[in-house]
Amino acid sequence: MVATRNHPKDFEPAPSELAAKQSPSKRSHSGWSHTPSNLTLIWLVFSLPLVIWDTGYVLLRPHSMPGGALHWPIWQPYAYYGTVDGAYGFKAIRENNGWTAAQGWVNLLETVAYCVYLYLVYAYGQQEATQGRGAPEQDALGSLKALAESRTVYGREASWAVLLGYSTGLVTFSKTVLYWMIEAFTGFDNIGHNDWFTLIVLWGIMNGLWIGFPLYMMYVFGQEILQGLESATEGGKKVR
Incomplete structure (x- = not known):
């Protein structure tokens, strides 16, 4: 008995148990978290290169336009799109229309x-098989159920990520709606010459993506922000 009392190390946790307690990846998380679905993240990864491509064309005009030194081969498709949407073509240059550059x-x-949002999600998040907020039910997706899974961020980084994602989605949504409204209130000055098929497919649907997905992000992330505020007020825990 004396020997036992003189060896307190016999009562210390095993090294494996101590490591598990100290390892951040093995600590249990509770409370509020940011849970974007893989579907949301795929949209951002898909859309960002397109936006960068579009922004490069707009800000480098007229060099990126037909006849310009930078037009071929990167921005060659805009030779046609500039005839669909005058805001992207020579019409805007002739009229000194600054809207397209401003939105660029x-x-x-x-x-x-x-x-920055994607960095926070991938640097501090954990891939989980749980249902991502706002995503279709996993069972309904069948073999594509991984799209509805969540990459979950906890703690302070979750707050930064969801606030940044929501506010940026709001900017994208508002800017694109304003783009449509300008056309409506100018008598469709830049696009009114198109036939219905061209107008719907190449202008309506393509631009509509940057209304639909940001609106979806605002709805989903807004719910998380409200739930986080409610949890802070009531001391509740997030339920997914």
Whole structure:
């Protein structure tokens, strides 16, 4: 008995248990978290290169336009799109229309913000098989159920990520709606010459993506922000 009392190390936890307690990856998390689905993250990874491509064309005009030194091969498709949407073509240059360039600079700021958001999610998040907030039910997706899984961020980084994602989505949504409203209130000055198929497919649907997905992000992230505020007020825990 004396020997036992003189060897307190016999009562210390095993090294494996101590490591598990000290390892951040093995600590249990509770409370509020940011749970973007893989579907949301795939949209951002898919859309950002397109936005960068578009922004480069807009900010480098007229060099990126047909006849310019930078037009071929990167921005060659805009030779046609500039005839669909006059805001992207020579019409805007002749009329000294500054809207397209202004939105190009906003695109640049949005891109930086989305990249920071993705960094926070991938650097501090954990891939989980649980249902991502706002995503379709996993059972309904069948073999594609991984799209509905969550990459979960906890703690302070979760707060930064969800606030940044929501506010940037709001900017993207508002800017694109404003783009549509300008056309409506100018009598469709830049796009009214198109047939219905071209107008719907190449202008409506393509631009509509940057209304639909940001609106979805605002709805999902807004719910998380409200739930976080409620948890702080009531001392509750997030339920997914």
